[in-house]
Amino acid sequence: MTEKLDSIDLTILRILQNDSKKTNKEIATALNLTISPVYERIKRLENDGYIKKYVAVLDKKLLNYPVTAICMVSLRYHNEGFIDKFEQQIKELPEVQECYHMAGKVDFFLKINMKSLDHYHDFVRLKLSNISNIGVLESYFVLKEIKQSTEYVI
Protein backbone atom coordinates (compact mmCIF):
# COMPACT_ATOMS: atom_id res chain seq x y z
CA MET A 1 0.00 0.00 0.00
CA THR A 2 1.15 3.51 -0.73
CA GLU A 3 1.15 6.20 1.90
CA LYS A 4 0.75 9.40 -0.03
CA LEU A 5 0.01 10.64 -3.51
CA ASP A 6 2.14 13.37 -5.04
CA SER A 7 0.87 16.04 -7.37
CA ILE A 8 1.64 13.93 -10.45
CA ASP A 9 -0.55 11.11 -9.14
CA LEU A 10 -3.33 13.57 -8.43
CA THR A 11 -3.11 15.04 -11.92
CA ILE A 12 -3.31 11.56 -13.43
CA LEU A 13 -6.38 10.77 -11.32
CA ARG A 14 -7.98 14.07 -12.25
CA ILE A 15 -7.51 13.32 -15.93
CA LEU A 16 -8.75 9.74 -15.72
CA GLN A 17 -11.85 10.46 -13.68
CA ASN A 18 -12.89 12.87 -16.40
CA ASP A 19 -11.84 10.78 -19.41
CA SER A 20 -10.44 7.31 -18.98
CA LYS A 21 -9.79 6.94 -22.71
CA LYS A 22 -6.88 9.34 -22.57
CA THR A 23 -3.78 7.42 -23.66
CA ASN A 24 -0.65 7.19 -21.54
CA LYS A 25 1.04 9.22 -24.23
CA GLU A 26 -1.44 12.10 -23.94
CA ILE A 27 -1.17 12.08 -20.16
CA ALA A 28 2.62 11.97 -20.38
CA THR A 29 2.63 14.99 -22.68
CA ALA A 30 0.35 16.93 -20.36
CA LEU A 31 2.74 16.19 -17.49
CA ASN A 32 5.99 16.69 -19.40
CA LEU A 33 6.96 13.09 -18.75
CA THR A 34 7.62 10.00 -20.80
CA ILE A 35 5.16 7.17 -21.11
CA SER A 36 6.79 4.69 -18.73
CA PRO A 37 6.36 6.56 -15.45
CA VAL A 38 2.76 7.35 -16.35
CA TYR A 39 2.16 3.71 -17.11
CA GLU A 40 3.70 2.60 -13.84
CA ARG A 41 1.90 5.19 -11.74
CA ILE A 42 -1.45 4.21 -13.20
CA LYS A 43 -0.73 0.54 -12.52
CA ARG A 44 0.18 1.44 -8.94
CA LEU A 45 -2.98 3.56 -8.52
CA GLU A 46 -5.04 0.62 -9.79
CA ASN A 47 -3.32 -1.94 -7.59
CA ASP A 48 -3.52 0.23 -4.48
CA GLY A 49 -7.25 0.71 -5.07
CA TYR A 50 -7.32 4.43 -5.78
CA ILE A 51 -8.83 3.56 -9.15
CA LYS A 52 -11.68 1.17 -8.45
CA LYS A 53 -12.90 0.56 -11.97
CA TYR A 54 -13.32 1.96 -15.46
CA VAL A 55 -16.85 2.39 -16.73
CA ALA A 56 -18.82 3.74 -19.64
CA VAL A 57 -21.46 6.26 -18.61
CA LEU A 58 -24.65 5.75 -20.58
CA ASP A 59 -27.46 8.11 -21.48
CA LYS A 60 -30.48 7.42 -19.31
CA LYS A 61 -32.95 9.21 -21.59
CA LEU A 62 -31.83 7.52 -24.80
CA LEU A 63 -32.01 4.14 -23.08
CA ASN A 64 -35.55 4.96 -22.09
CA TYR A 65 -35.11 5.22 -18.35
CA PRO A 66 -36.70 8.64 -17.86
CA VAL A 67 -38.01 8.13 -14.34
CA THR A 68 -35.68 8.67 -11.41
CA ALA A 69 -36.95 8.42 -7.87
CA ILE A 70 -35.34 9.24 -4.58
CA CYS A 71 -36.76 6.97 -1.96
CA MET A 72 -36.47 7.56 1.75
CA VAL A 73 -36.83 4.49 3.92
CA SER A 74 -37.13 4.15 7.66
CA LEU A 75 -36.91 0.74 9.24
CA ARG A 76 -39.25 -0.63 11.84
CA TYR A 77 -36.54 -2.31 13.91
CA HIS A 78 -32.98 -1.12 14.20
CA ASN A 79 -31.06 -4.10 15.58
CA GLU A 80 -27.80 -4.83 13.83
CA GLY A 81 -29.16 -7.98 12.27
CA PHE A 82 -32.15 -6.19 10.76
CA ILE A 83 -30.01 -3.44 9.29
CA ASP A 84 -27.52 -5.89 7.75
CA LYS A 85 -30.36 -7.92 6.29
CA PHE A 86 -31.93 -4.84 4.75
CA GLU A 87 -28.61 -3.73 3.25
CA GLN A 88 -28.06 -7.18 1.80
CA GLN A 89 -31.48 -7.24 0.20
CA ILE A 90 -31.04 -3.77 -1.29
CA LYS A 91 -27.68 -4.73 -2.78
CA GLU A 92 -29.40 -7.49 -4.69
CA LEU A 93 -31.85 -5.13 -6.38
CA PRO A 94 -30.19 -3.95 -9.60
CA GLU A 95 -32.77 -1.19 -10.02
CA VAL A 96 -31.31 0.57 -6.97
CA GLN A 97 -28.38 2.56 -8.31
CA GLU A 98 -27.40 4.17 -5.03
CA CYS A 99 -28.17 3.48 -1.42
CA TYR A 100 -26.89 5.23 1.69
CA HIS A 101 -27.42 4.51 5.33
CA MET A 102 -28.13 7.88 6.91
CA ALA A 103 -27.75 9.50 10.26
CA GLY A 104 -30.96 10.98 11.55
CA LYS A 105 -34.64 10.47 11.23
CA VAL A 106 -34.55 8.74 7.86
CA ASP A 107 -32.55 5.51 7.77
CA PHE A 108 -31.83 5.07 4.05
CA PHE A 109 -31.75 7.07 0.85
CA LEU A 110 -32.24 5.11 -2.36
CA LYS A 111 -31.91 6.29 -5.94
CA ILE A 112 -33.87 4.25 -8.43
CA ASN A 113 -34.15 4.47 -12.23
CA MET A 114 -37.19 3.20 -14.07
CA LYS A 115 -38.75 3.04 -17.50
CA SER A 116 -42.04 4.49 -16.31
CA LEU A 117 -44.13 5.29 -13.28
CA ASP A 118 -45.94 2.01 -13.83
CA HIS A 119 -42.65 0.18 -13.56
CA TYR A 120 -41.88 2.11 -10.41
CA HIS A 121 -45.23 1.18 -9.00
CA ASP A 122 -44.54 -2.49 -9.69
CA PHE A 123 -41.06 -2.18 -8.25
CA VAL A 124 -42.34 -0.76 -4.98
CA ARG A 125 -45.26 -3.18 -4.83
CA LEU A 126 -43.41 -6.36 -5.80
CA LYS A 127 -39.82 -5.86 -4.75
CA LEU A 128 -39.42 -3.19 -2.09
CA SER A 129 -42.50 -4.26 -0.17
CA ASN A 130 -41.16 -7.79 -0.06
CA ILE A 131 -38.36 -6.53 2.10
CA SER A 132 -39.58 -6.93 5.62
CA ASN A 133 -38.84 -4.38 8.28
CA ILE A 134 -39.60 -1.29 6.17
CA GLY A 135 -41.53 1.09 8.37
CA VAL A 136 -41.89 4.28 6.35
CA LEU A 137 -41.30 4.65 2.62
CA GLU A 138 -41.48 8.02 0.94
CA SER A 139 -40.86 8.55 -2.78
CA TYR A 140 -39.73 11.76 -4.42
CA PHE A 141 -39.52 12.09 -8.17
CA VAL A 142 -36.86 13.86 -10.14
CA LEU A 143 -38.17 16.57 -12.46
CA LYS A 144 -34.79 17.37 -13.92
CA GLU A 145 -31.27 16.16 -13.48
CA ILE A 146 -29.14 19.24 -12.95
CA LYS A 147 -25.87 17.45 -12.47
CA GLN A 148 -24.64 13.91 -12.15
CA SER A 149 -20.98 13.14 -11.87
CA THR A 150 -18.65 10.63 -10.28
CA GLU A 151 -15.75 13.04 -9.91
CA TYR A 152 -14.12 14.19 -6.72
CA VAL A 153 -12.44 17.57 -6.35
CA ILE A 154 -8.96 16.22 -5.76
Added chain:
Amino acid sequence: MTEKLDSIDLTILRILQNDSKKTNKEIATALNLTISPVYERIKRLENDGYIKKYVAVLDKKLLNYPVTAICMVSLRYHNEGFIDKFEQQIKELPEVQECYHMAGKVDFFLKINMKSLDHYHDFVRLKLSNISNIGVLESYFVLKEIKQSTEYVI
Protein backbone atom coordinates in the same frame (compact mmCIF):
# COMPACT_ATOMS: atom_id res chain seq x y z
CA MET B 1 -29.60 8.94 -35.13
CA THR B 2 -30.47 5.34 -34.61
CA GLU B 3 -33.97 4.19 -33.83
CA LYS B 4 -33.55 1.01 -31.90
CA LEU B 5 -30.90 -1.08 -30.24
CA ASP B 6 -30.80 -4.80 -30.83
CA SER B 7 -29.73 -7.37 -28.26
CA ILE B 8 -26.10 -7.24 -29.41
CA ASP B 9 -25.99 -3.48 -28.79
CA LEU B 10 -27.49 -3.97 -25.36
CA THR B 11 -24.97 -6.65 -24.47
CA ILE B 12 -22.12 -4.37 -25.54
CA LEU B 13 -23.52 -1.54 -23.40
CA ARG B 14 -23.99 -3.90 -20.46
CA ILE B 15 -20.35 -4.97 -20.69
CA LEU B 16 -18.97 -1.46 -21.08
CA GLN B 17 -20.95 0.13 -18.27
CA ASN B 18 -19.44 -2.48 -15.97
CA ASP B 19 -15.89 -2.46 -17.37
CA SER B 20 -14.89 -0.09 -20.12
CA LYS B 21 -11.39 -1.57 -20.35
CA LYS B 22 -12.71 -4.69 -22.01
CA THR B 23 -11.11 -4.87 -25.45
CA ASN B 24 -13.14 -5.19 -28.62
CA LYS B 25 -11.62 -8.62 -28.95
CA GLU B 26 -12.92 -9.77 -25.56
CA ILE B 27 -16.36 -8.38 -26.32
CA ALA B 28 -16.33 -10.03 -29.73
CA THR B 29 -15.48 -13.38 -28.17
CA ALA B 30 -18.27 -13.04 -25.63
CA LEU B 31 -20.69 -12.35 -28.47
CA ASN B 32 -19.37 -14.93 -30.91
CA LEU B 33 -18.52 -12.21 -33.39
CA THR B 34 -15.39 -10.84 -34.98
CA ILE B 35 -13.82 -7.57 -33.91
CA SER B 36 -15.02 -5.39 -36.78
CA PRO B 37 -18.76 -5.41 -36.06
CA VAL B 38 -18.08 -4.81 -32.38
CA TYR B 39 -15.82 -1.91 -33.28
CA GLU B 40 -18.44 -0.40 -35.56
CA ARG B 41 -21.29 -0.84 -33.12
CA ILE B 42 -19.37 0.84 -30.32
CA LYS B 43 -18.48 3.75 -32.61
CA ARG B 44 -22.17 4.07 -33.49
CA LEU B 45 -23.23 3.91 -29.83
CA GLU B 46 -20.73 6.66 -29.03
CA ASN B 47 -21.74 8.87 -31.93
CA ASP B 48 -25.45 8.48 -31.26
CA GLY B 49 -24.90 9.47 -27.64
CA TYR B 50 -25.81 6.21 -25.94
CA ILE B 51 -22.31 6.21 -24.46
CA LYS B 52 -21.74 9.64 -22.96
CA LYS B 53 -18.23 9.22 -21.65
CA TYR B 54 -15.64 6.87 -20.22
CA VAL B 55 -14.45 7.52 -16.69
CA ALA B 56 -12.29 6.06 -13.94
CA VAL B 57 -14.17 5.58 -10.68
CA LEU B 58 -11.98 6.53 -7.73
CA ASP B 59 -12.05 5.42 -4.11
CA LYS B 60 -13.54 8.16 -1.94
CA LYS B 61 -12.10 6.81 1.31
CA LEU B 62 -8.54 6.38 0.05
CA LEU B 63 -8.65 9.89 -1.38
CA ASN B 64 -9.69 11.12 2.03
CA TYR B 65 -13.20 12.27 1.25
CA PRO B 66 -15.01 10.37 3.98
CA VAL B 67 -17.90 12.78 4.50
CA THR B 68 -20.92 12.53 2.22
CA ALA B 69 -23.94 14.72 2.78
CA ILE B 70 -27.35 14.71 1.21
CA CYS B 71 -28.67 18.22 1.22
CA MET B 72 -32.29 19.13 0.68
CA VAL B 73 -32.94 22.64 -0.53
CA SER B 74 -36.15 24.57 -0.91
CA LEU B 75 -36.13 27.88 -2.71
CA ARG B 76 -37.78 31.05 -1.52
CA TYR B 77 -39.07 32.08 -4.93
CA HIS B 78 -40.02 29.73 -7.70
CA ASN B 79 -40.11 31.91 -10.81
CA GLU B 80 -38.38 30.40 -13.84
CA GLY B 81 -35.56 32.91 -13.63
CA PHE B 82 -34.80 32.09 -10.02
CA ILE B 83 -34.76 28.37 -10.65
CA ASP B 84 -32.46 28.67 -13.68
CA LYS B 85 -30.13 30.92 -11.74
CA PHE B 86 -29.97 28.46 -8.86
CA GLU B 87 -29.26 25.54 -11.19
CA GLN B 88 -26.52 27.50 -12.89
CA GLN B 89 -24.85 28.35 -9.59
CA ILE B 90 -25.00 24.74 -8.40
CA LYS B 91 -23.44 23.49 -11.63
CA GLU B 92 -20.46 25.67 -10.94
CA LEU B 93 -19.80 24.12 -7.53
CA PRO B 94 -17.47 21.15 -8.11
CA GLU B 95 -18.13 19.83 -4.60
CA VAL B 96 -21.71 19.04 -5.62
CA GLN B 97 -21.52 15.66 -7.27
CA GLU B 98 -25.21 15.26 -7.95
CA CYS B 99 -28.15 17.63 -8.04
CA TYR B 100 -31.77 16.91 -8.91
CA HIS B 101 -34.73 19.20 -9.22
CA MET B 102 -37.52 17.42 -7.43
CA ALA B 103 -41.29 17.32 -7.57
CA GLY B 104 -42.91 17.99 -4.23
CA LYS B 105 -42.20 19.82 -1.07
CA VAL B 106 -38.43 19.84 -1.40
CA ASP B 107 -37.07 21.56 -4.51
CA PHE B 108 -33.56 20.11 -4.84
CA PHE B 109 -31.52 17.15 -3.66
CA LEU B 110 -27.76 17.65 -3.58
CA LYS B 111 -25.05 15.10 -2.91
CA ILE B 112 -21.82 16.56 -1.61
CA ASN B 113 -18.46 14.97 -0.75
CA MET B 114 -16.08 16.54 1.74
CA LYS B 115 -12.83 15.92 3.55
CA SER B 116 -14.35 16.63 6.96
CA LEU B 117 -17.31 18.10 8.74
CA ASP B 118 -15.32 21.31 9.11
CA HIS B 119 -14.96 21.49 5.36
CA TYR B 120 -18.68 20.88 5.03
CA HIS B 121 -19.37 23.63 7.49
CA ASP B 122 -17.23 26.02 5.46
CA PHE B 123 -18.84 24.89 2.25
CA VAL B 124 -22.34 25.62 3.54
CA ARG B 125 -21.29 28.87 5.17
CA LEU B 126 -19.16 30.26 2.35
CA LYS B 127 -20.51 28.77 -0.84
CA LEU B 128 -24.07 27.53 -0.46
CA SER B 129 -25.18 30.47 1.60
CA ASN B 130 -23.87 32.80 -1.06
CA ILE B 131 -26.50 31.48 -3.36
CA SER B 132 -29.44 33.76 -2.92
CA ASN B 133 -32.98 32.45 -2.91
CA ILE B 134 -32.34 29.42 -0.71
CA GLY B 135 -35.25 29.20 1.72
CA VAL B 136 -34.76 25.96 3.62
CA LEU B 137 -31.58 23.89 3.74
CA GLU B 138 -31.49 20.54 5.51
CA SER B 139 -28.38 18.36 5.66
CA TYR B 140 -28.33 14.60 6.17
CA PHE B 141 -25.09 12.72 6.63
CA VAL B 142 -24.21 9.37 5.21
CA LEU B 143 -23.18 6.80 7.82
CA LYS B 144 -22.39 4.13 5.28
CA GLU B 145 -22.46 3.78 1.55
CA ILE B 146 -24.36 0.60 0.81
CA LYS B 147 -24.22 0.87 -2.94
CA GLN B 148 -23.08 3.35 -5.54
CA SER B 149 -23.20 2.54 -9.19
CA THR B 150 -23.71 4.24 -12.53
CA GLU B 151 -25.22 1.22 -14.20
CA TYR B 152 -28.70 0.88 -15.63
CA VAL B 153 -30.54 -2.42 -15.81
CA ILE B 154 -30.67 -2.58 -19.59
Added chain:
DNA sequence: GGTGAAACCTCGCTGTC
Protein backbone atom coordinates in the same frame (compact mmCIF):
# COMPACT_ATOMS: atom_id res chain seq x y z
C1' DG C 1 11.81 7.50 -10.07
C1' DG C 2 12.78 8.75 -14.83
C1' DT C 3 14.42 7.63 -19.93
C1' DG C 4 14.31 5.33 -24.34
C1' DA C 5 13.78 1.53 -27.18
C1' DA C 6 12.22 -3.11 -28.43
C1' DA C 7 8.38 -6.72 -28.54
C1' DC C 8 3.85 -7.47 -28.60
C1' DC C 9 -0.88 -6.75 -29.16
C1' DT C 10 -5.01 -4.19 -30.23
C1' DC C 11 -7.07 -0.62 -32.73
C1' DG C 12 -8.83 1.38 -36.63
C1' DC C 13 -9.62 1.01 -41.25
C1' DT C 14 -10.31 -0.81 -46.02
C1' DG C 15 -11.78 -3.91 -49.27
C1' DT C 16 -14.79 -8.02 -49.94
C1' DC C 17 -18.56 -11.00 -49.34
Added chain:
DNA sequence: GACAGCGAGGTTTCACC
Protein backbone atom coordinates in the same frame (compact mmCIF):
# COMPACT_ATOMS: atom_id res chain seq x y z
C1' DG D 1 -24.14 -6.17 -41.54
C1' DA D 2 -20.21 -9.33 -40.82
C1' DC D 3 -15.48 -11.10 -42.21
C1' DA D 4 -10.31 -10.89 -43.22
C1' DG D 5 -6.17 -8.75 -42.89
C1' DC D 6 -2.93 -4.76 -42.80
C1' DG D 7 -0.25 -0.88 -40.94
C1' DA D 8 -0.27 2.55 -37.23
C1' DG D 9 -0.04 3.31 -32.73
C1' DG D 10 -0.72 2.02 -27.83
C1' DT D 11 0.74 -1.08 -24.06
C1' DT D 12 4.11 -3.40 -21.57
C1' DT D 13 8.68 -4.55 -20.31
C1' DC D 14 13.51 -3.93 -19.50
C1' DA D 15 18.20 -2.36 -19.35
C1' DC D 16 20.24 1.88 -18.01
C1' DC D 17 20.68 6.24 -15.64
